[in-house]
Amino acid sequence: MPTARERVRAELTSEITDAARRQLAEVGAAALSLRAVAREVGMVSSAVYRYFPSRDDLLTRLIIDGYDALGAAAEAADDPAAPPRRRWLAVCRAVRGWALAHPHEYALLYGSPVPGYSAPRDTVPAAARVAVVLGRILGDAARAGDLPAGTGERDPALVSDEALAVLGGDHPAIDEDVRVRALLAWSALYGTISFELFGHFTGSVEDGDRYFDRAMTDLAGLIGLRAR
Amino acid sequence: MPTARERVRAELTSEITDAARRQLAEVGAAALSLRAVAREVGMVSSAVYRYFPSRDDLLTRLIIDGYDALGAAAEAADDPAAPPRRRWLAVCRAVRGWALAHPHEYALLYGSPVPGYSAPRDTVPAAARVAVVLGRILGDAARAGDLPAGTGERDPALVSDEALAVLGGDHPAIDEDVRVRALLAWSALYGTISFELFGHFTGSVEDGDRYFDRAMTDLAGLIGLRAR
DNA sequence: TCGCAGACGAGAGCACCGCTCTCGCCATCC
C-alpha cells in the first residue's frame, strides 16, 4: 500500500498534468509554459521540476494521455455488431470529432513534432490504439466475407510484420494489398482531419461534415470494405 | 528606378530572410530566434524590427517562400506530354522529395500552425500552386479521355466553385465526384508525407520509397486516372 | 545648395521563459 508521501506525490503529479492540459487546450503546445502551470497549481516553478525533469517530459505525458483519450474515443465508437463499412465510418467520425473538440491536443499528436524530432518510445502503444480498432474491423470483415479475396502474395520488405498483424490480425484471407491500402486509408484519414483543422481546406471545402463522410466512404471503397 | 536607400533596404531584407531560412533548416520553426538571426547578419536585435514588425511576420515570409519553392518543384516535375497517371506520380514524388529535403520547412507549411491559428491571407496563392498543377493534370486527362465519364451532377454546398475550377478547369466531362476524390487524393498525399516525416510510420512502413509509389498509384486509381 | 524630415542602427530595459543551485523544513525510516 502506498505511503502518505507517495499518495500526495501522485495527487500533485496529476494536479500538474491537469493544469498543463488546461493550458494546452487554451494556448497550444508552443505557448505552454511550465511557469504558468506552476502558478496555476500554486507552486513556484522550480518545485515542478521535482515531478517532471523538463518541460518536454511534461509534454510527453500530455502526448501519451492524448493518444489514450483518442484511442478510447475510437474504441467507444466501434460497434462490433454493425456492418464493417458502417463501423469504419463511425470510427473515422469519432476520430474527427475528438480532433475538432481538442484541436490543440490533436495538433500536439499529429502536427509538427515539438521536441527535437525524437518521439519517445513510450508513446507507441498508446498511439497504436486507433490503428488496432481499424485493424479489428478489417479482420472481422474478412471473417464475414466482406473483403475481396486475396492471392496471398507477400512483399516482405515493404511493411513490417507487426503492422500487417495489426491490420486485420492473422486472418489469411486478407491480402497484403488490402492491408497496405488500409495503411493508406489510415494516413488519409489523418491527412483529411489535419487539412481541415490546420486551415488548408478554407476556400475549398464548404461543408466539412458532408465532405468528410464522402471522403471516408470513398476510402472504405478503396480498402474494399463491402457495404453489405 | 530605386534609390540607393531602397536598394540597400531590399538587400538587407533578403539577407535577413536568407539567414532566417538557414536557421529554420537547422533548428526548426519553434526554435527560430529573431535575435539569433540578427546576430548572424551582424545586427542588433532591435534593428531587425525595422524590416519585420514581428517574429511571426518573418515566419510568414518564410511560409510564402516555402510554398513557392514547393510549387516550383511540383511544376518542374510535371511533363505535360506524359500520360496522366505518370504525371500524377511524378508530381507526388516531387512533393515528397522536396519535403524530405526540407523537413523543417515542410513542417512549417503543413504541420501545426505556429502563429495563433490565423493563416495570413497572403499565403493562399502560393499555397495553391501544387493544387493547380494537379488540377491541370486532371483537365488534360479529361480532354484526352483518360477519366471516367461523369453524370454532370453537382452538389452546390459541398465544395467551392473556385476549388472545383482548379481541380480540372472548366472541362465539363469531369464529374464533381472525380474532383472531390481528387481533393481527397490531394490531402492523402500530404497525409502520407506527414506521417512519414513526423515518424508515424516508424515500425510499420519499412521501404518508404516503394510504399509511397504504391500508395500514390492506388490514389491515382481512386481518382480514376487511366494508366493508358 | 542648404536644411530638415525621416529612415536607420545601437543600446538599455521590460517581462517572460527553461533550468540550476542552494537552503531550510519536515516526514520517514533505522
Add this chain to the structure above:
DNA sequence: GGATGGCGAGAGCGGTGCTCTCGTCTGCGA
C-alpha cells in the same frame, strides 16, 4: 531519537520577443 532524503521556496543565469530612446546620416524639397 537522530540521520536521511524528499520537498518547496527563493535567487540567479542566460536566453527570448518586443519597446523606447537617442544619436547619425541619407535624401528630398525649398
